[in-house]
Amino acid sequence: MGPFRAVETFVDWLFDGEDDEDDVPRYQLAKAAQELQEKQDRLDEAKKKADAAEADVHAAEERAEQLRRFAEEAKEGARLSAAEAEEHKRARRAAEEEAERVCSAAAEAAEIARTRQEEYKRAADEAAEARLEVERRWFEGVRPECRPSKEDVARMKKKYCYIPGLFHLAVVGISGCGKSSFINAARNLSNNDPFAARTGITECTDEVTRYPDPRPNSRIIWYDVPGAGTPNMPDWQYFNNLGLYIFDCIIVLTDNRVMESDVAILRTCEQFAHVEAFIVRSKSDQHIINMARDKMPRGFDPCDSDIDDETRDRFKQTRAEERRSFIDETRKNVQSNLERNKLSPQKVYIVCKDAMLAVWNNSRSSKAIDEAELRNDVKECVRRRLQSGC
Numbered sequence: 001m002g003p004f005r006a007v008e009t010f011v012d013w014l015f016d017g018e019d020d021e022d023d024v025p026r027y028q029l030a031k032a033a034q035e036l037q038e039k040q041d042r043l044d045e046a047k048k049k050a051d052a053a054e055a056d057v058h059a060a061e062e063r064a065e066q067l068r069r070f071a072e073e074a075k076e077g078a079r080l081s082a083a084e085a086e087e088h089k090r091a092r093r094a095a096e097e098e099a100e101r102v103c104s105a106a107a108e109a110a111e112i113a114r115t116r117q118e119e120y121k122r123a124a125d126e127a128a129e130a131r132l133e134v135e136r137r138w139f140e141g142v143r144p145e146c147r148p149s150k151e152d153v154a155r156m157k158k159k160y161c162y163i164p165g166l167f168h169l170a171v172v173g174i175s176g177c178g179k180s181s182f183i184n185a186a187r188n189l190s191n192n193d194p195f196a197a198r199t200g201i202t203e204c205t206d207e208v209t210r211y212p213d214p215r216p217n218s219r220i221i222w223y224d225v226p227g228a229g230t231p232n233m234p235d236w237q238y239f240n241n242l243g244l245y246i247f248d249c250i251i252v253l254t255d256n257r258v259m260e261s262d263v264a265i266l267r268t269c270e271q272f273a274h275v276e277a278f279i280v281r282s283k284s285d286q287h288i289i290n291m292a293r294d295k296m297p298r299g300f301d302p303c304d305s306d307i308d309d310e311t312r313d314r315f316k317q318t319r320a321e322e323r324r325s326f327i328d329e330t331r332k333n334v335q336s337n338l339e340r341n342k343l344s345p346q347k348v349y350i351v352c353k354d355a356m357l358a359v360w361n362n363s364r365s366s367k368a369i370d371e372a373e374l375r376n377d378v379k380e381c382v383r384r385r386l387q388s389g390c
Contacts, residue, residue: 147271148245156243160223161210167220167382170208170244172265173253175227178282178353182253183222185356187213197224208242220382223247239268244275248385249378251278256287258337266343276381278349280374281330285352285367288326292319326350327369349374 148156162168171179180197189196197211211222225242238261244250250269252262258279269277293300295318301307302315327350334348349370358365359372 148240148243152243153246156246159243160208160246161221162246163221165219165386167249167385168223168247169220169249169251169378170223170225170247171251171253172225172238172244173227173255173282174259174261177227177253177255179227179253180224181353182251182280182282182351182356183211183224185353186360187211187222188215188357188361190357191353219386220378239265244268245272247275249276249278249381251280253280253282255281255283258334263337263341263343266338266346267341270344276385277346278374278377279334279346281334281348281350283352284326284330284350284369285354288319288323291322291326295322323369349377 156162160168171183173179178199180199181191184191184193184196184199187196191199197209207226209224211224212218213220213222225244239245244265245268250265252265254262262279266277266279269275289302292315293302296311296315300311300315307315330350331348335345338344338346351369351371351374352367355365355368355371359368360375365371
C-alpha cells in the first residue's frame with residue numbers, strides 16, 4: 001500500500017472508531033496525522049518544485065544547447081564571413097594587380113605605338129626626303145645609281161671592240177674641255193694629223209670613238225667620249241648609257257673647275273673597283289698666260305715682237321708667279337670639291353696639249369707641269385692591269 005493510501009486509512013480510522021482504553025488517544029493520532037499530512041504536502045510541494053526545477057533545468061539545457069548551436073552557427077558564419085572577406089580581399093588585390101598590369105601593358109603598348117609611329121614618321125620623312133632628293137637630282141641631271149647586268153657589259157664590250165689583253169682608256173669631260181686634243185697629244189699626234197681625233201669649239205663627238213695608239217708595242221686603246229651635259233647627252237644618262245663601266249681607266253678632263261658631271265663620274269667610278277680614275281686639268285698654259293696678261297698694262301700682247309726687254313722680263317716674272325698660284329689654287333680647289341662631295345682624296349694632274357705632245361714623245365717643254373708624272377702613272381696603271389690578267 002502506498003503512503004497516500006495508508007494516510008487515508010488512518011484518517012478514516014481516526015474519525016470513525018471510538019477510543020479504546022488501551023489505544024493511543026485519538027487527538028494525538030490526529031496530530032500525528034496532521035503532521036504527516038503536512039509533511040506529505042511539503043513532500044508534494046517539494047516534488048512539484050523538483051519537477052519544476054527539473055523542467056527548468058531541461059529548459060535551461062535546451063536553451064543552452066540552442067545558444068551553443070547559435071554560437072556555433074555564429075562562429076561558422078563569422079568564419080565564412082572572414083573567409084569571404086579574405087576571398088574578397090584577394091579578389092580585390094588580384095583585380096588591382098590585374099588593373100595595374102593592364103595599365104602597365106597599355107602604357108607599354110602606347111609607348112611602343114608612339115615609338116613605331118615616330119619610326120614610321122621618320123621613315124616616311126626619309127622616304128619623302130629621298131624622293132625629293134631623287135627628283136632634285138633628276139631635274140639637275142644626276143641619275144640614281146644602278147648596276148649594269150652581265151648582258152649590258154657584254155653588249156658594251158662588243159660595241160666598243162673590247163679586246164682582252166689590251167688596256168682600254170676613256171677620256172671624258174664636259175663639252176669643250178679639250179678631250180680630243182688631249183688624246184691626240186697622248187698618242188703623239190698633232191691636231192692636224194690625218195689620224196688625229198677631230199677637234200673644235202663645239203662638241204665634235206656624238207658617239208664614243210675608238211683610237212688605237214699608233215706607237216709600236218703600245219697596248220693602249222684610247223676612247224674619245226662625248227661631253228657630259230650636252231643637249232644630246234644629259235648628265236644622268238652619261239655613265240651607264242655610254243657603258244663607261246667596261247673601261248680599265250677613265251681620265252676625267254676639266255678645263256676650269258670640277259663640274260657636277262665630273263663628280264658624278266668620279267663617284268660612279270668608285271663603285272667599280274676595276275675602273276681606275278685620273279683627274280686632269282687641261283689647257284693650263286692658256287689659263288696661266290691669261291692670268292699673267294691681266295696683271296700687265298692694258299693692251300699688252302705677249303706675242304708682240306716690239307716689246308722691250310724690261311716689259312718682257314716683267315711678263316716672264318708675272319707668268320712664273322701666276323703659274324705657281326695657278327698650280328696651288330687648282331690643287332686646293334679640286335681637293336675641296338672632292339671633300340665636299342665625300343669623294344676620296346685624289347691627285348690632280350695639271351697639263352697642256354703642247355707639253356703633253358712633247359713629254360709623251362720623250363722631249364722637254366717649258367710649259368710642262370704634271371705631264372711626265374701623268375704619263376708614268378698611266379703606264380703603271382697599264383702594267384698593273386695587264387699583269388692582273390683582267
